[in-house]
Structure formats: structure tokens, C-alpha cells
Amino acid sequence: MIIFVATASLIYASMRLMEKVHRTASERAGIQLTVRSGSQTVAAELREVNNVAGGGTSDLVAITGSSVTYWGMRNSGMTCQVNNNEVRIRMGPTYSGYRLPVMIRDSLLVFADGDSLSVADDQWVQLPILGPASTSTCPDGAAALSLTTAGLVVADYLVPGPVRTFELMQLAITTSGGRQYLGAQSLSGFGVMEPVIGPLTAGGLQLVYQDQNGTPTTIPSAVRTIDLTVRSQSFRPMTTLGGGVGAMLRDSLALRVLLRNAR
């Protein structure tokens, strides 16, 4: 009887230990996933940002240590036809985008070459998308995506030429259910701030912006690199071996992102 009780107690203690180990492992995997996906999401969004120093244009609209408002790229491709109120984008290997452009929410950025013998007048011209995207054809009969716009001066554009669509976005910390999350909001789409990844610790998204020389800057058009840190924590405190309330599990990941289109 004594042997039985002792062995049963040992088995029970082992099972309690295993339950704690597996719960901790599950939470640890969760917070690791949070920091990985959080840092990759922010990095992927900001990496495509276009920036021209010296008071030039910037896709970074507003920058703080815990939020960033920017024009996020959604589609890219090459034009196959340009009219006064329409841009046709060739579908195929040169086109990429995870969703179709949406009127009002997205805007067009079309490369205007101007004088083809000079780079001085080259610029990206922002145009509105005034109608739903529709399927169409290029002059050579290939499949195309037709976008309705206005105010386009046909002579300024070479065809084929690069074209992108952009959406005004904000990434920031948001609170949901008493917990903090990395939130995303489409400002041009009149969306609300949605929790995307988390939970994070208080101040779990940290952004530091540097210029060409690696010096911290608060001027959006001067930003060349962004140091981002994502800090996550577990959904609930861990339980101790004695059954008491332990500490929250925490993890963090730091990453430097170079703005690929910054000049």
C-alpha cells in the first residue's frame, strides 16, 4: 500500500509538471510567433516606402516612436495603355498585388518620364482611382487591368512604364480586451484601427528612425533606416509549481529595415 501511494504520488507530480511544461511551451511558442510575425509585418510594409531627401516627397506621412503613418504599396506593374482618364496595367509576370485596387481607398502612382533624354524631370505622379477595377485588354490583346482616373497628361508618360497603387495606412499600438496589440488602420479606406498581432507589452512597438548617416531623425523625408522592436507577452501569467500565479512570459525582437526606395 505504501509503495502504491508513493508511486501514485510520483506519477501525479510528474503529470502536473508535464502539464506546466506543455502550457509554458505553448505560451512561449505563441509569443515567439508574435514577435516574428509582428516584426516581419512592419518591416514588409515599410521596406517599400519611397523617400526623397532634401524636402522632397515622402511616403512617410507622420512618424513617432510608437506609430507610423505611410503610403503602403499594394500593387505594382507596367502600363500598356494610358488615356486621359484611364490607366491599363498589363497582367502577367510584371504585375504583382495581393488584392485588386479599390476605388478611393487606393491611389495610383504612375511614373512620368517626361523628356526621355533627361532624368531631371522624372517623377512619380499621384492620381486618384475613381472607379472599380475592371478587366480589359492591352492594344496587343493581352489581359489588362483597367483603372479609371482623371487629370492624366498622356504626353508625360512612356508606355510601358511603371505604375503602383498605394493605400494610406497607419500602424500603431491599439488596445483590445484590456490587452495591447499591433494595430493597422486604412486611413484612405476610412477603416478603424484593427488589432493585428499580439498581445504586446506596454510600449511593445518601438520605432527609431535614422537618416543617411545613421543619426536619429524626426523628419519623414530624411528617413533611410528604421530600427523596430516588437515586445510580446503571454496571454496569461504562468502558474508556479506550487499552483500560484507566476510572471508573464515576455520576448522581443529587434530588426533594422532599410527603405529600399529611399534616395
Next chain:
Amino acid sequence: MSVSGRKDGFTLIEVLIAIGILSVGILALLQTAGSITVMLRDGRLRTTASAMAASRIDNLRLAAASTTPSCSAVSSGSASSLRGTESWTVAGAGRSRTVTEIVNLSHGTRQLGMTVRATLLCP
């Protein structure tokens, strides 16, 4: 009237055999828990290593674009921090460079090395 000597229940031998089988199962589960912990720790090290490598390569891309002609400021080097050590070599000439980044991290007795290769364009 006959009386049987057998009573309902388990013998001590049967109970000990059952406990033995159960113990083997629990030991196997404990071993699995240990493996999970090691895999999680390795995953964290790999995540940190890939973030370090990506950051270093972006630093080199910035250096490549910051000079005229481009890539003239890109060179091999090494660095160490609380997270671990890294070294990178830059090879090639002309319009591109090949960067080989080696990151070494340790956590307790566990060590992890990761090698990442990337191409820098020199426009």
C-alpha cells in the same frame, strides 16, 4: 457448500506491472517535453540570428548606396553584441557584391551558427 480462496481485486504484482507500464509512458512524455523546450529555444535563436543577418545586410545596402561610385564603402568586418557575434565578408566587383554573413549565438550550453548570403546591387 464450497468456498473459493479467490477474492475480487488486483494482486500486488498486477498493480506493480500497471505502474511500471504507466511510468514508461510518463517518462516518454517527459522526454517529449524536453525536446519541445529545446526546439523552442533553437527557434528563438534562429529568429534572432536571421534578424541580425537581415539588419546587417540592410546596413551594407545603405552603405553601398551612400557613396559615389556606389559600393565603394562596403567592406568585410565583424561585430559582437550581447546577442552574439557576427562576421561578414564582401566579395566581387563591378555592379554587384556578394555578402556572406555568419552569425553565432549561444544560450546556455546551446550554440547556433547561421550563414546567410545576399547580393548587393551597385547601381
